[in-house]
Amino acid sequence: MAEQSERTPTVVVHDLSITYKVLGGDRRGTPEDKEGAGPLRRLLRKEGTERIREVHAVKGVSFVARHGESIGVVGHNGSGKSTLLRAVAGLIPPSKGRLWVSGEPALLGVNAVLINKLSGKRNIYVGGQALGLSKAEIDAKFDDIVEFSGIGDAVYLPMSTYSSGMGARLRFAISTAATPDVLMIDEALATGDAAFRQRSAKRIAEIRRAAGTVFLVSHSNSTVRQICDRVLWMNRGRLIMDGPTEEVMQAYEATLPKKPKPAKKVPVAESEVPGTRRWSGENRIQIARSAGRETWEPGVEGCFVVSVNAVATARMVTPIAARAGWPILWMNANGLPPSSLAELDRLAPRRVVVVSGEREAPSDLDHQIGQVVSTTGEHLESRDLGGTAADLLEAFPPADTSVIYVTRAANAPRETVLSLVAARQERAHVAIGGSRVDARLLETLSRLAPERLALAGHPEEWPASVVEALQQSTGAELSYLTDPGPMALAAGLWGDVAPGGRVIVSAPNVVELLTATTVSAVTGTPVVVTDATLPRVVIESLRSLQPSEIVVCGLVSALPPTVRAELGELVSRPAV
Structure with a gap:
């Protein structure tokens, strides 16, 4: 049938x-057209x-x-x-x-x-x-x-x-x-x-x-x-x-015109700046590997595998990785790229937790993992963001549930910086997509009984249906994080840190900032977020921290040599 x-x-x-x-019908203009007697006028005159x-x-x-x-x-x-x-x-x-x-x-x-x-x-x-x-x-x-x-x-x-x-x-x-x-x-x-x-x-x-x-x-x-x-x-x-x-x-x-081959990109020349260095790499995943190699020794307890495109999921995983002291390995649509596979091989983790979130994991991902480590991947594969948030909260509950940070699925610097805030405070961060909240997520939040839910953005940015569901299921106080901006938010986290030592200056892009967040949790290194403009709030934060070394976490295109040179001026040098 x-x-x-x-x-x-x-x-x-x-x-x-x-x-x-x-x-x-005549595609080319005639002298009378140029004088104003166009087709419509001639039609009205019953001409032409x-x-x-x-x-x-x-x-x-x-x-x-x-x-x-x-x-x-x-x-x-x-x-x-x-x-x-x-x-x-x-x-x-x-x-x-x-x-x-x-x-x-x-x-x-x-x-x-x-x-x-x-x-x-x-x-x-x-x-x-x-x-x-x-x-x-x-x-x-x-x-x-x-x-x-x-x-x-x-x-x-x-x-x-x-x-x-x-x-x-x-x-x-x-x-x-x-x-x-x-x-x-x-x-x-x-x-x-x-x-x-x-x-x-x-x-x-x-x-x-x-x-x-x-x-x-x-x-x-x-x-x-x-x-x-x-x-x-x-x-x-x-x-x-x-x-x-x-x-x-x-x-x-075969009938289409051949596209010209793109010109080869000439790498931007970058001089060494005393007191600074850059985690190296031609792309963001390679930068993450560079950061990981100086942070984690082989034989870690576990690691997370997250897609570079599943940004909302990555934001939720990062505070958990920070609490556990685990690195995050980044995959793309084809699975683990060579730099992530090499890092997986070096780390030899006892557990590998794959969190698919908004994206389906490639079908051969377990085979890729099995090629370099003896363990198999543990998958959290909810087909919606709310289900993923519930899975993460249930599998890795935070010790401090008094405040839970809540963001929308859309990617923005504030939402990414809130992962850094949650990691610094050892709290949870959940992301919600659409105009409804997954029933399992509501049940899990109710069980955790937070005193306050801190929602990123202004009240009018949140669907009324989401706010009502969160309030009814948890009974928690709802607050809205509208100020300060993301860079000021990150800069304000380190007021209790003693001056001196290393500081990570990260681009606001997801992979770089979330990588810097996990490194910060393991090493106790402050993270300051900036873009190519180096705003005043960032300069004041660095002056307060008085870093003896600044590590730049970002592609040259995001944080160019001029920014690195300015950062070099903010490094505290010992008196001669």
């Missing part, structure tokens, strides 16, 4: 042609009607799409891709040929018109009803739509206040809420960050499993390869090729 369902046609296109009539020309956007296209297929549509700009989708959606009548669609098609495009004066909430109901959902069905899906779009309390604001990315994410969430029989996506996956594109791909996979058909117009060849099992190649309105994804993509890519 399933096989038969997959073979059921959903879209049949036979000899389809679409022709537009365009005013102004011969200048109306026909544009053949689609010419004689035929294909059959079936249930369960995900079909990419590729081609140069102006090849007829979007016009073809609009015709399948019923928005443009065929000039010639026939077109049959099973069920109600839904067209999603980043340039679709929004009702700007209405709130996001009202648009959810309007859009849902247009897709055939009842009010009760929209009520049931409302929270999921808001959480998927990631717009939070902005859903109650007019759409005119949204950024283009927020509007596109909400439109995608609305358009896919009804699981349409035929879904057409026009460059929508180009909107949003990597995490949203990953969620979008999963949503499309769910639609396909529900025996739907997906059309995707995209200029991202990697996205087409990831999502589609079949591709239509359009050129100047004609269907050039229809077949398996890889076969069509190779033929299409």
Whole structure:
């Protein structure tokens, strides 16, 4: 039965042609145009009607799409891709040929018109009803739509206040809420960050499993390869090729202009500055390895493995690693890069805890770990951020639960610095994504019974549903961390540290700062956060600490030689 369902046609296109009539057939201006007698004026005067020309956007296209297929549509700009989708959606009548669609098609495009004066909430109901959902069905899906779009309390604001990315994410969430029989996506996956594109791909996979058909117009060849099992190649309105994804993509890519090879980056020359040094590395993971090699001896009790892209998870893991005295090894989409594998081999930990968080761990990660150490990875693999936070709190509870720091999933310097604050105070840091709080996280927080929850940011930045859930489940006092800024926040942590000794000056980037945080906890070294401007609050903090040595934790692009030279002026030198 399933096989038969997959073979059921959903879209049949036979000899389809679409022709537009365009005013102004002569593409080049004429003397009278230059004098102000343009096409519209001549039309009003009933002059120049011969200048109306026909544009053949689609010419004689035929294909059959079936249930369960995900079909990419590729081609140069102006090849007829979007016009073809609009015709399948019923928005443009065929000039010639026939077109049959099973069920109600839904067209999603980043340039679709929004009702700007209405709130996001009202648009959810309007859009849902247009897709055939009842009010009760929209009520049931409302929270999921808001959480998927990631717009939070902005859903109650007019759409005119949204950024283009927020509007596109909400439109995608609305358009896919009804699981349409035929879904057409026009460059929508180009909107949003990597995490949203990953969620979008999963949503499309769910639609396909529900025996739907997906059309995707995209200029991202990697996205087409990831999502589609079949591709239509359009050129100047004609269907050039229809077949398996890889076969069509190779033929299409052979017609694309060759991209020039990027010029080799010339490393920035950096002179040694007395009293300072830099943890070396060509990338942030190599910098982390450089810091680790001078901090941990082989035979550590354990280490954490976290993705460089799962920043909210990394922020939660760091205070735990600091309390335990464990290093963090960083992985990417392919697993552990050579520098992390070499550090894992050197450290020879008795435990390796992999925390996937927002990202799925690569399928061969355990094999990579097993190649260099005898232990196997212990995985904390909750599929949502709240579940990961609950897992971490339960597996590694803090001794001091009087205050727990709470941040949103979005990455920002303040949120990252709060990991340093939590580590310094030996407290927990949890991150919450979307407009709901995971039930397990609420249970765990209730059991820990904190006296206060310190939320990063202003009250209006937090969804009311999140604040209410936290308050009801814990009964804790809620406070909001709005001042000082992240650099001042980090600088204020070291008032009880005796002057002299080493100080780490870190860039505010996630990997560098969280690496510096774990080193600080093990060695007792203060960490000051700065960018390339070296603000006054940082200078005053360093003068107070009177460092005998400053270690720069950051790429040369983030903390350039000029900053290192300025830091050298702040190193206290013994009297001669």
